[in-house]
Amino acid sequence: MELTGAEILIRCLQEEQVEYVFGYPGGAVLFIYDELFKQDKVKHVLVRHEQAAVHAADGYARSSDKVGVALVTSGPGLTNAVTGIATAYMDSTPMVVISGQVPTGAIGEDAFQEVDAVGITRPCVKHNFLVKDVKDIAATIKKAFYLAKTGRPGPVLVDIPKDVSNHKTNFEYPASVTIRSYHPAGKGDSAQIRRAAQMLLEAKRPMIYAGGGVVLSDAAAQLADLARLLNFPCTNTLMGLGGFPASDRLFVGMLGMHGTYEANMAMQHCDVLLAVGARFDDRVIGNVAHFAEVPRNIIHIDIDPSSIAKRVKVDLPIVGDVKLVLDELLGVLRGGKQTPDAAAMGAWWKQVEDWRAAGGGLCYKNSTEIIKPQYVIEKLHEITGGDAFITTDVGQHQMWAAQYYRFDKPRRWITSGGLGTMGFGLPAAMGVQMVNPGATVACITGEGSIQMNIQELSTCKQFHLPIKIVALNNGYLGMVRQWQEFFHGNRYSETYMNALPDFVKLAEAYGHVGVRIEKPADVEPALKEAFARKDDLVFMDFRTDPTENVYPMVPGGRGLSEIILAEEL
């Protein structure tokens, strides 16, 4: 029997076991929405802005091991989605975005709501397709899901012209897919892995530096086994948090611009560095030349060869899936008799502990007068047992969340690391809650970021999503204000948020619960009460110290050991 393109698309999504599609209807996707209406296997979540659809699909994917799916119309639907797509691309989220397009005959004629979707998204997708023939829909969707989730994951866009979604053809979903020009890495090179094992065993000052690749590859168990087997210190990037348990004594905290003193010093001064699914980006190692001043051997495991030797010279590259490579590396180490040099390791750990003491750990001066943002996160950790799914927006609150909510499990920490997208947190939390019903989901945000996708409070109401919004409201675009204080002579250009809405009333207007917390003594009771309300979205508006800064800090363009600690200022 012949089916329309729209019917075929929905059947494909069913075949891919897609449970939720996050989207927004429009003219070019009318046939697709009509088919969604006629079935109930694939459920649709109606967002209030296409950017939110993509972030929700992103949160859905990051907090599970599934591919996120978003559906938007042509033109403005697609352009609104671009920020979400770029966010997913930078953080390697497996995602399929389906966009409507004007009918094939109108393409190129500046038709109503026409935009070159494939052209606009090309630099921020893993791959994209324009489907010009209904006969190609099934194979293209199959390829899109395959590309999105294999190798280094990423968003794939499928642009479907309106007429194609209404043309008919026979439907057969391909059982398998091969793309002759695409061969994602799997196992690593065994000889390289044996060399890596030897290099690790001979290290005097070893360090493990693990990124988001560990989370994406579901390799947290392997990473923990490796670090414990060798007794090596381990740090996580922002994206890698939860990939190694923060409560483990081997964990030296997050590294980078707002990383701990001990993590940054150990990174700078180690003699053998094992980089696992991380990419040495500018927020992580600061100044490349400064980093290179200390000689060290770098072993780099990554599934994407282009991440290796991009910013720093690598001595021992291993291209492969992190989990498979770590499994093999563990096998080699367990099979051999050699162990790390105990004396050297003792001295190195003493050095690391000295740095830990010298840095004073993560610390802030608490107050009984004014709420310190770090205190809110600490209490949040306590009250949720450290087991909540945490999404964030971007800025100071994001860094405090990364520092003070000590993640022990992977896929609990959902943040826009690469692109740094304000407005990510609330819609991402919707996707997280959808795929983890019943779980505790909190969105840590600021009064600036939350307003970038505040309309999603409406979606949360419609779909009964009991997300807890922890807004650290200091009245400023805090991270920008901090840079203005440090580097621009206290000239707070356009960072004061005048005329803020009453967030309590705003939450209530959307049918939720709102609460304002102004005193430190009220923080804990407010959090307890909010998290006890299992069925309600609670918007907590914490009025926090507007002068608080994020420490430690490696200023932009500086070296890791040029870190500024709180007491130095």
Next chain:
Amino acid sequence: MRHIISLLMENEAGALSRVAGLFSARGYNIESLSVAPTEDPTLSRMTIVTSGSDAVIEQISKQLNKLVDVAALIDLSEGEHLERELMLVKVRAEGAAREELKRVADNSHGRIIDVTEHIYTIELTGSCAELDDFLEKIGRDLILETVRTGASGIGRGERILKL
């Protein structure tokens, strides 16, 4: 340093723009780029002449390989290879210069493929450097129009880029 990268890619709409977009987005140089389908019409062969440090060239190769449409890639300049470019050049050929131009063209294995009372159009194939030399010999005063295809490259002997 100058490199010639040769690649096979799916002959699909938009494939060329993925390569061109990659170079502009990441700030890589393109000296020339030429592309056409192969004996297998589903595949295009592209030759890119670029320049950069070893680290940059390594990244260019990796980034190109990462494009889903790119099926195979080789840096021809890493080994023995042949490089040819086609040029059509239209020159003012009047009076005594006509004889001289004919002689210069013959010496460089150029062919005069169109002749009018005042103009020669010369076809010349060679390495990029040979074409540069030829233009210099003629001199800019006489040149009316120049069209070059950009280099096409192929490995010598057993060095083959094929799926």
